[in-house]
Amino acid sequence: MIAARAVFQKLGRAKYISHLDLMRCLQRAFRRADVPIWFTEGFHPHAYMTFALPLPLGVESVCECMDFRLLAERCGMDEAKERLNAVLPEGLRILRIAEPVYKHTEIAFADYEILFHASQDISAERLEREWSDFTARGEVTVQKKTKRGTAAVNLKEFMEILASAAGAEEFSVTMRLPAGTALNVSPALPREAFSEALAEHGVGEVFSSVRRVAILRADGSAFV
Amino acid sequence: MRLEELEPLLAKVQKPSRYIGGEPGSVMKDKSKIRARFAICFPDRYDVGMSHLGLKVLLSCINRREEYWCERVFAPDSDFEALMRERDIRLYALESLDPVRDFDFVGFTLQYELCYTNILNMLDLAGIPPRQKDRGEAIAPIICAGGPCACNPEPIADFFDLFFLGEGEELDLEVMDLYVEMRDAGASRSEFLRAAAQIEGVYVPSLYDVRYHDDGTVASVTPKHGAPARVRKRIVSDLDTMDAPDSFAVPFSEIVHDRAVVEVLRGCVRGCRFCQAGFLYRPFREKSPETVTRQAEALLRSTGYEELSLCSLSTSDHSRIEEMLDSLLDITECSRVNLSLPSLRVDNFSTAVMNKIRRVRSGGLTFAPEAGTQRLRDVINKNVTEEQLLRTCGIAFDGGQSAVKLYFMMGLPTETDEDLVGIVDLAQRVVDSYYARAERGKGRGVSISCSVATFVPKPFTPFQFHAQDSPKTIARKQAVIEEAAKGHKKIRISLHSPESSVLEGVLARGDRRLSDVIEDAWRRGCVFDAWSEHFRADLWREAFEAAGLEPEFYAARERPYEEVLPWDHLDYFVDKAFLIRENERAKAAQTTPNCREACSGCGVARAAGRPCFPLKGETP
Numbered sequence: 001m002i003a004a005r006a007v008f009q010k011l012g013r014a015k016y017i018s019h020l021d022l023m024r025c026l027q028r029a030f031r032r033a034d035v036p037i038w039f040t041e042g043f044h045p046h047a048y049m050t051f052a053l054p055l056p057l058g059v060e061s062v063c064e065c066m067d068f069r070l071l072a073e074r075c076g077m078d079e080a081k082e083r084l085n086a087v088l089p090e091g092l093r094i095l096r097i098a099e100p101v102y103k104h105t106e107i108a109f110a111d112y113e114i115l116f117h118a119s120q121d122i123s124a125e126r127l128e129r130e131w132s133d134f135t136a137r138g139e140v141t142v143q144k145k146t147k148r149g150t151a152a153v154n155l156k157e158f159m160e161i162l163a164s165a166a167g168a169e170e171f172s173v174t175m176r177l178p179a180g181t182a183l184n185v186s187p188a189l190p191r192e193a194f195s196e197a198l199a200e201h202g203v204g205e206v207f208s209s210v211r212r213v214a215i216l217r218a219d220g221s222a223f224v
Numbered sequence: 225m226r227l228e229e230l231e232p233l234l235a236k237v238q239k240p241s242r243y244i245g246g247e248p249g250s251v252m253k254d255k256s257k258i259r260a261r262f263a264i265c266f267p268d269r270y271d272v273g274m275s276h277l278g279l280k281v282l283l284s285c286i287n288r289r290e291e292y293w294c295e296r297v298f299a300p301d302s303d304f305e306a307l308m309r310e311r312d313i314r315l316y317a318l319e320s321l322d323p324v325r326d327f328d329f330v331g332f333t334l335q336y337e338l339c340y341t342n343i344l345n346m347l348d349l350a351g352i353p354p355r356q357k358d359r360g361e362a363i364a365p366i367i368c369a370g371g372p373c374a375c376n377p378e379p380i381a382d383f384f385d386l387f388f389l390g391e392g393e394e395l396d397l398e399v400m401d402l403y404v405e406m407r408d409a410g411a412s413r414s415e416f417l418r419a420a421a422q423i424e425g426v427y428v429p430s431l432y433d434v435r436y437h438d439d440g441t442v443a444s445v446t447p448k449h450g451a452p453a454r455v456r457k458r459i460v461s462d463l464d465t466m467d468a469p470d471s472f473a474v475p476f477s478e479i480v481h482d483r484a485v486v487e488v489l490r491g492c493v494r495g496c497r498f499c500q501a502g503f504l505y506r507p508f509r510e511k512s513p514e515t516v517t518r519q520a521e522a523l524l525r526s527t528g529y530e531e532l533s534l535c536s537l538s539t540s541d542h543s544r545i546e547e548m549l550d551s552l553l554d555i556t557e558c559s560r561v562n563l564s565l566p567s568l569r570v571d572n573f574s575t576a577v578m579n580k581i582r583r584v585r586s587g588g589l590t591f592a593p594e595a596g597t598q599r600l601r602d603v604i605n606k607n608v609t610e611e612q613l614l615r616t617c618g619i620a621f622d623g624g625q626s627a628v629k630l631y632f633m634m635g636l637p638t639e640t641d642e643d644l645v646g647i648v649d650l651a652q653r654v655v656d657s658y659y660a661r662a663e664r665g666k667g668r669g670v671s672i673s674c675s676v677a678t679f680v681p682k683p684f685t686p687f688q689f690h691a692q693d694s695p696k697t698i699a700r701k702q703a704v705i706e707e708a709a710k711g712h713k714k715i716r717i718s719l720h721s722p723e724s725s726v727l728e729g730v731l732a733r734g735d736r737r738l739s740d741v742i743e744d745a746w747r748r749g750c751v752f753d754a755w756s757e758h759f760r761a762d763l764w765r766e767a768f769e770a771a772g773l774e775p776e777f778y779a780a781r782e783r784p785y786e787e788v789l790p791w792d793h794l795d796y797f798v799d800k801a802f803l804i805r806e807n808e809r810a811k812a813a814q815t816t817p818n819c820r821e822a823c824s825g826c827g828v829a830r831a832a833g834r835p836c837f838p839l840k841g842e843t844p
Contacts, residue, residue, distance in 0.1 A: 013227060016234060016241040021476045025248075028474060028528030031559070032248070039560060058235055087528070089248045089476075207232045 005100040014091025033083035038069035061212040108218040110179035127171035241476040242270035245318035250473040262329040265297040267342035275481035284469035295319040315350040324350040334373035337731035338754035341746040376791035379738035381429035390457030425458030463511040470522040483531035484523040492537040493819035500682035506828040513548035549580040592631035596646025635679040635693040648708040678725035686806035691782040698722035723761035729779035735790040799827030
C-alpha cells in the first residue's frame with residue numbers, strides 16, 4: 001500500500017458537483033475502475049480519501065489534489081490513472097498520480113482566474129475600467145465567515161492581482177488569494193464585492209466564471 | 225440547448241448538478257442516427273425520480289434499441305422553475321438538453337395520485353397544451369403515461385393521448401415501432417391512436433365516451449372506432465428473460481435512495497385487502513437467483529455503487545430467498561457492498577434469513593403489521609399474528625438490531641378506537657420484548673418508529689367500495705393515537721396530513737370530470753401536492769367548488785356493488801366478483817389463505833390462461 005496523490009481537473013459540467021458529491025463520485029469511480037484503494041477500519045469502513053483544498057461549488061479547476069492509499073501490488077499509479085479516466089464523468093480528468101511530496105498544511109496561496117462576461121448591458125472595456133476603479137480604492141471591505149461568525153476584512157490586504165486583460169466578450173483577472181487551513185479567502189468574496197461596486201454604478205448583474213489555476217506554498221512554489 | 229445557456233441560472237439554484245445531466249451511466253446517442261425519441265418524465269423532483277427503479281427499467285429497454293433514444297426529465301425545483309419561466313427556457317431532457325416538446329413521445333410515470341398537478345406544470349413548462357384536444361393533429365409528441373395509477377387514469381384522461389396498462393417492457397417498444405411506421409407514412413395523430421388502441425395494453429381515452437347518471441355515477445363507457453370494450457393489461461411472462469437494467473445513471477447529488485436495485489419478483493400471493501399493488505401486479509412470478517445475481521453483479525460493476533437493494537412486494541415470499549441471499553452476499557461481501565432488503569414478512573422471517581442479513585451492515589429492519597389488533601388484521605387479511613411479530617423482532621434484536629420500523633394504517637374498514645390504541649400497545653410490547661432480552665447490547669436503547677399511514681381505498685382491491693374517513697374523523701383518530709403514545713419514550717409515531725390523504729382518495733377513485741378540478745387547482749397554484757410544505761388544501765377546495773363537484777362524492781361515499789365504477793372498462797385480470805366476495809369476508813373478519821396455500825379464484829389465472837402455481841421449475 002502506498003500513499004498516492006492524484007492531481008485532477010474539474011471543468012465544464014463537473015463544476016456543479018459539490019465537494020461532498022465529488023467524494024462520493026470519486027469513490028464510485030474507483031469501484032467502477034476496479035482500482036483497489038485502502039478502506040478505513042472501524043465501525044463504518046469507507047474508502048480513504050482526503051482533499052488538499054476544497055473547491056467551492058461552481059468554480060472550475062485544473063489543479064485539484066486528492067490523496068488516497070493505493071494497493072499498488074494490484075495496480076500501479078499509471079494504470080490507476082488510465083482506468084479511472086476511462087470511467088470518470090465528463091469534466092473530471094486525472095492529470096497525474098504520484099507520491100505526495102508536500103503536506104496539506106503547507107498550502108498558503110491559490111491563484112484564480114475570474115472571467116467577467118460582457119453583455120448588452122456592459123462591455124469588456126467598461127468592465128476593465130470599473131475594475132480599475134474598484135482596485136484603486138484604499139479599502140474593499142467584505143464580511144468574511146470565520147470560526148466565530150463573521151468579521152469585516154479588507155480584501156485589499158489579501159488580493160494580489162497578477163494579471164488582467166479585456167477580450168472581445170469578457171474581462172479577465174488573475175489573482176492570488178490566501179488559501180489553506182490557516183487562512184482561506186474564497187474567490188467568491190472579491191467577485192461579490194466587485195458585483196456590489198458595479199451595482200452601485202447602476203450596472204445590473206454580470207455573469208462571471210472562476211477557475212482555480214494553481215495551488216502554492218508560502219514561498220510561491222507549486223504545491224504539486 | 226447548450227450548457228452555456230443554463231449557466232447563469234445554475235449559479236443561483238440549490239443543487240445545480242440535478243439540471244445538467246452528464247452523470248456516469250447516462251446514455252448519450254447520436255441524434256442523427258435516431259428514429260424516435262422518448263422523454264420519460266417523472267413528475268417530481270430529481271431526488272425522488274432518480275430513486276425510482278421503474279424509470280430505469282424503461283430507460284434500459286428503450287435504449288437497448290439502437291434506433292431509439294430515451295432520456296430523463298424531472299420536475300425542476302421551485303427556484304429553478306422560477307428562473308426558467310423568467311428567461312423563457314423550456315423544459316428539457318437531461319441527456320441532450322433538448323426541449324421536451326421536440327420529442328416523439330413524452331411519457332409520464334404515474335406512481336401516486338398527488339403528482340397530477342406536477343404533470344400539468346411540466347407540460348406547461350415544456351410548452352405543450354395541457355388538454356389533449358388542444359394539441360392539433362400533428363402526430364408528435366405523443367403524450368402518454370403508465371405505472372400503477374394508470375389502473376384508473378380517468379381523472380387525468382383528458383390530458384393524455386394514451387396510457388400503457390400493466391408492464392411496459394415489451395408494450396412500449398411495440399407502440400414505438402407502430403408509431404415510427406405510421407409517422408413515416410404520414411399518418412395523423414388520430415390515425416395513429418386508433419391503430420395503437422388495437423395493441424393489447426394500450427388505452428386511448430379519447431376513443432371512449434363516458435356518460436353519467438343524474439346522480440353523478442357512471443352510466444356507461446362506450447368505445448368507438450373499433451377500440452376494445454375492455455382494455456386488458458399487459459404482463460411479461462418470463463422474468464428471467466425480461467429486459468432489466470445492467471447500468472444506471474449514477475447521480476452526483478444526494479437523492480432519496482441511491483443504490484443499485486434489482487427486482488426479484490412481481491405480484492404478491494398474500495391478498496391483503498387494502499393493497500392495490502398486490503393485485504395489480506398479479507400473477508405472481510419470480511426471477512431465479514442466478515438471474516438476480518447476474519444482474520446485480522453487472523449493475524455493481526457498471527455503476528460502482530456501494531449498496532445493493534432488492535426490490536419487490538413481499539420479498540421474503542420468494543421461494544428461493546435463502547439461496548438468493550447467499551449468492552448475493554458472496555458477491556457483496558468481498559467487494560464491501562452493503563445489501564439492503566425492503567419490508568419483510570413477519571410470518572416467514574427465519575433465523576436463517578436473519579443470519580444472512582446479519583452479515584451485512586444494515587440500517588434497520590422494517591415490518592408491516594398494518595393494524596394494531598388481531599381482529600382488524602383479520603379484516604384486512606394481513607395474516608400475521610402478534611406472536612409472529614414479536615418472534616421476528618426478537619430474532620432481529622438477537623442479531624444486533626436495535627432500530628425497528630413498523631408500518632401501520634388507520635382508517636381501515638370496521639376500525640374502532642380500540643384498534644387505534646392497539647397500535648401503540650403492540651409497539652410497546654415490541655419494546656418490552658427488547659428489554660426482556662438478557663443479551664441486548666449494553667447501553668443501547670431500542671427505537672421503534674411507527675409510521676401510521678391513512679388508509680386510502682383503491683381500485684382493484686376488495687376495499688374499493690369502502691367510504692374513506694373524512695378529514696375530521698382522520699384528525700380525531702390521529703389524536704387518539706397520539707394520546708395513547710404519550711409517555712412511551714421508545715416509540716415514535718409519524719402520521720400523514722388528513723386533507724392530503726382524502727385528496728388522494730378522491731383522485732384514486734375519480735372520474736373524468738375531475739380533470740377540470742385538477743387543471744383549475746394547478747392554475748390556482750397547486751403543485752408538489754405530495755409535499756406537506758406545498759400542499760394547499762384551500763386551493764383544492766376552491767377548485768372543487770368552481771367545478772361544482774364534491775370530494776365527498778368520490779371519497780366518502782360507500783359504493784354499491786352494482787355501481788359502474790370509472791375503471792370497470794380496464795381489465796387487470798382480477799374479477800370484480802372476487803373483490804366483492806373478499807369484501808364480504810372482510811366484514812365477517814374471515815381470512816383468506818395465500819395463493820400458495822390455496823387458489824381463491826381471483827380471476828388472474830383464468831385471464832392469464834394458466835394456473836399461477838406451480839411456478840416454472842417448481843415441483844407441484
